Amino acid sequence: MKRQRNSRQRQMILDAVMSRSDHPTADQIYMDVRARDEKVSRGTVYRNLGILSEDGEITEVKVPAANRYDFRQSLHYHLFCTSCEKVFDAPLDYESKYDAEMEQKTGFKISRHRMIFEGLCPECGSKDKNEKKV
Numbered sequence: 001m002k003r004q005r006n007s008r009q010r011q012m013i014l015d016a017v018m019s020r021s022d023h024p025t026a027d028q029i030y031m032d033v034r035a036r037d038e039k040v041s042r043g044t045v046y047r048n049l050g051i052l053s054e055d056g057e058i059t060e061v062k063v064p065a066a067n068r069y070d071f072r073q074s075l076h077y078h079l080f081c082t083s084c085e086k087v088f089d090a091p092l093d094y095e096s097k098y099d100a101e102m103e104q105k106t107g108f109k110i111s112r113h114r115m116i117f118e119g120l121c122p123e124c125g126s127k128d129k130n131e132k133k134v
């Protein structure tokens, strides 16, 4: 019954990702799962996040700080705040024409491209201004 236990834990980890829309880190997911079942180890959470990403159940978002996990499976771009390290969905459509154009130009079989906009989020941006005023 080992397999069943694994899939129960995996479901719990998936639920934890699904319940957050703030692109949590693996550690944040671990804390959420841990609150529900203290027997779950950090290794189990990390391993299952990897499996869920490979299966396409969730999306791994690679940003300059720790990787994030996204319950959205559709292709989209992200904004990354270099100050508070929060990740947001970018309000821009995924441009599949770039993939097609790149295939044509290079002969690569393109599966996707990733785009991360870096800068200060509105909150950190206004904090910065306030500090300068003082």
Ligand SMILES: [Zn+2]
Pocket (backbone or CB within 6 Å): 081, 082, 083, 084, 085, 086, 120, 121, 122, 123, 124, 125
């Ligand atoms: Zn910020």
Ligand SMILES: [Zn+2]
Pocket (backbone or CB within 6 Å): 023, 070, 072, 076, 077, 078, 088, 089
């Ligand atoms: Zn996202």
